[in-house]
Amino acid sequence: ALIENILTAIIFIPFLINEFVFPLNIIAWGLVFLSSILWVFIAVIGFYAYKYTQVSLKSPLSESRILWILLFAVIFLGEKLILEKVFGIILIFLSLVILTYKKQKRFGDINDRGVQLTLLTALLTAGVAIIDKSALQYFTPGTFGFLVYFIPGLILLGFGKRHFKG
DSSP states (O other): OHHHHHHHHHHHHHHHHHSOOOOOOHHHHHHHHHHHHHHHHHHHHHHHHHHHSOHHHHHHHHTTHHHHHHHHHHHHSOOOOOHHHHHHHHHHHHHHHHHHOBTTBTTSOTTSHHHHHHHHHHHHHHHHHHHHHHHTTTSOHHHHHHHHHHHHHHHHHHHOGGGGOO
């Protein structure tokens, strides 16, 4: 995650140079730092989820974030809930059930640590999507893209390898 964040931040540098905006609004910076911290948690929790869950189960469960994003978008962003969105979400939900169905265990076993971590990651990712959408009203996409990869990269760099052994 550290290398991915730093390399992606570097890719955003040309955009940052062309469209740099430095908002003075403290809410803007609060959203950037909240988003950055949550992305770090998502990365760390996601790695633990991979450790405790089969990829064939984790990947479909991760898509449950779409359900959360729709719910959060309606509640926090005031987006309209239209029939097409509801139908799409129902299809995604049914796909999750079909892909993860095991006898007596829909979505795997909810008591399984990996399943819990995967669902937590999906929930946090949905929350960050809403935070990022809100933050973009203060930043250009290039500035915001740079910051939300660079800041988590610095945070991950500060942790060091010894904190991620498990």
